[in-house]
Amino acid sequence: MKRIDQTPNPKTYETKTPTKKIDYAIRGKRKKAKHPLTFLWIVVILCIILTLTTGKSEALLDSIENEIPLSPKTVKLKRYAKKHGLLLSDYPTELIELYERNPETKQFVFEYPLKKDNPPSATVDSIHTSSVPLLFQWDQRWGYEQYAGNFFGLTGCGPTCLSMVSIYLTGDMTMTPISMAKFAESNGYASNGNGSSWTLFSEGGVKLGFDVTEIPFVEKRIIDNLNVGNPIVAIMGPGDFTTTGHFIVLTGYKNGKIQINDPNSRKNSEKLWDLSKIKGQTRNLWVFRSAS
Numbered sequence: 001m002k003r004i005d006q007t008p009n010p011k012t013y014e015t016k017t018p019t020k021k022i023d024y025a026i027r028g029k030r031k032k033a034k035h036p037l038t039f040l041w042i043v044v045i046l047c048i049i050l051t052l053t054t055g056k057s058e059a060l061l062d063s064i065e066n067e068i069p070l071s072p073k074t075v076k077l078k079r080y081a082k083k084h085g086l087l088l089s090d091y092p093t094e095l096i097e098l099y100e101r102n103p104e105t106k107q108f109v110f111e112y113p114l115k116k117d118n119p120p121s122a123t124v125d126s127i128h129t130s131s132v133p134l135l136f137q138w139d140q141r142w143g144y145e146q147y148a149g150n151f152f153g154l155t156g157c158g159p160t161c162l163s164m165v166s167i168y169l170t171g172d173m174t175m176t177p178i179s180m181a182k183f184a185e186s187n188g189y190a191s192n193g194n195g196s197s198w199t200l201f202s203e204g205g206v207k208l209g210f211d212v213t214e215i216p217f218v219e220k221r222i223i224d225n226l227n228v229g230n231p232i233v234a235i236m237g238p239g240d241f242t243t244t245g246h247f248i249v250l251t252g253y254k255n256g257k258i259q260i261n262d263p264n265s266r267k268n269s270e271k272l273w274d275l276s277k278i279k280g281q282t283r284n285l286w287v288f289r290s291a292s
Contacts, residue, residue, distance in 0.1 A: 158196025239281035
């Protein structure tokens, strides 16, 4: 690519007649013999009660849920859960909120109880590396894993962007989002509760063997790099992409506008963006190239 930038014994009672003493002792033994039977009956009764009330307990939980005002999206989730023998309480609040914010995550959230224990994918298949592949942090192949103190589907934008760029530049399908997450965690680039630090790209990219150059938001430099196939990772502030911070990849320049890969939104990724539209939201940019 062209370079643009660089229990005790029975109690006996003393009486005046030994006969009564023995009698009390015998009674004590008889009483003791009854204890195991009484205990057995208690266990049986408890089992019966539990059997009879299990359904009622579930019904009670369901009725409690019914008293909570639900949004239209959460109502859909609850219907899906009921259809599959699940409860709304089987879903983490974080994922319910994710679906509320981003309808694109519907399948990822709805199928969480059914697929959360599946191992993450070791490779990314069926990808053409002639362009930067579009991958999503909430993909079921890795989104249920934990990263930076939360579900990867919520915090994994950084590793997902690094994965997209790495696969594009190397063709290595094992450089998956979750493998990049492990790389980030082992090298101190994961920030608990905050996702990924900027050094995942400025330092981590170099460790992975790429030529990484930080550039200012200058339209010509951005366009020139994109035109020769150099992807640019961008950290975005509040605006069209996030309310806090979010990584995306600038992948191309078409019809005077920017093409992007947003790891959290297919909709955003299918749009073309004016540079003037994203300029005020962009905090930093890193150009990636093969080191060779």
